Amino acid sequence: MFIDIQFDEDWKQDFQHRLHQEGPWASFELYQLAYQAACEQLVPSFTGLKAPEHLYHIQPYDYQLETARRVVEEMNGKAILADEVGLGKTIEAGLILKEYMIRGLVKKALILAPASLVNQWSRELNQTFSIPAVVQRKAPVWEHADVAIASLDTAKRPPHNEIIQSIDYDCLIIDEAHKLKNDQTKNAAFVRSLQKKFCLLLTATPVQNRIEELYHLITILKPGWLGTKADFKKRYESGGDVQRLIHQVMIRNRRDETPVNWTKRNVINQTVTLSEEEEHLYESLCTLAEHAALPGFSRTLLKRELASSKEAAFLTLKEMDLPAEGLNAVFKKMQACSRNSKAEALLEFVQQEDEKVLVFTEYRATQLYLQWFLKQHGIPSVPYRGGFKRGKKDWMMQLFQGKVPVMIATEAGGEGLNLQFCHRLVNYDLPWNPMRLEQRIGRLHRHGQTKDVKVLNLAAEATIEADILARLQQKIGMFENVIGRIDAILGQSEDTKEQSYGR
Incomplete structure (x- = not known):
């Protein structure tokens, strides 16, 4: 098969005419336009930000501009953005x-986010920043799109993972990066493999x-920056100045350090006294677990489930030998x-005000029970739970905002939701992990919240939940020693009684 190739020769006559007349060789008007375009694209200095001059849809806060400046000028584009939830x-x-992108230093970029946040990232980049970002759907877009957005689960699966690993990315952005805290997971290994x-x-x-989680995140940014994991842990435990090292690669803005007029956060821990029947049931379960010599994890799971609801524990017991x-x-x-004394405490809180309430539970069986109760x-x-498809999640959100006073969420509701229309939360x-509490509260206590946020933490007395409260306090202390102060996520107990620790 032969292809007939023809060349455009119309230019020859005009070119020969200009040779004979010795010009003119170009249009001065076109030259002026080209010169003006080059001047517009010129970045005269590496200091200072040019991006705000090109953004017309938003007016960033000063702390956001300062964060961007520090990352570009001081951190060489490698940083952990660790602002408190809701600060942007x-x-x-x-x-x-x-x-x-304006400076010509980034053309190819990849954004990895939880599946529930992918569309939100697309809207933000396209509409707010005029960055033509493309979401990975079915057909691979990695090689064709300069800026691609996908969930980490999608990106690490074949055939996507091989294509992504072959591309030299100028910029990689990972949202909810704490999911990479364990360096032994496939997610962490995949991210480390990206160029x-x-x-x-x-x-x-x-x-x-654990302090090692932060070590793993920083190692993704700058391998070797903190030395070996053993050296870093030893330095932390001996009281070494690890904060100075960490803050060279991490920026954390706190609510009380910003000019925004934030509403207050009121947190109460309520210890729930169990009925005599509930106490006997809990004791029986503990005795059964001990006599059966169950592994520690299984014992802890059963105790936590029963402290939540007998329905949750029943389903697990049925599957055990x-x-x-x-x-x-x-x-x-x-x-x-x-009776379920914790459910009764929840009911009392819900009935206190004619306002919406967001409830978090760890177990799907408890979620169904609380709906019934x-x-x-x-x-x-x-x-609201992780098994729902995107459309059903959106529908649940619309019902909660418009008609229904209570949403009962599993941990899937702890990330990515913006629920500023609600200001009351119950950690059933x-x-x-104390940071999961911060993530939950951050669904309500964020930009756009106009009322003081009320948080109720429930814990069944003389059960494993008393131990959890004590552990949470210890871990909050560890976080503040390394990262800095944290907003209230645990409050004072409503009881004046000395806290009793559960079995």
């Missing part, structure tokens, strides 16, 4: 990305349970136990 880390990352010149890690909770006699005794006590008292509610179940 996405705006800061957008400013930094825009600045580098990147600049890198931004966004997380309000860079340390959650336990002595029939002891198991049947526990099931009989479950049938005889007609509240309905028995004439209070409708909607669930407490997590071991």
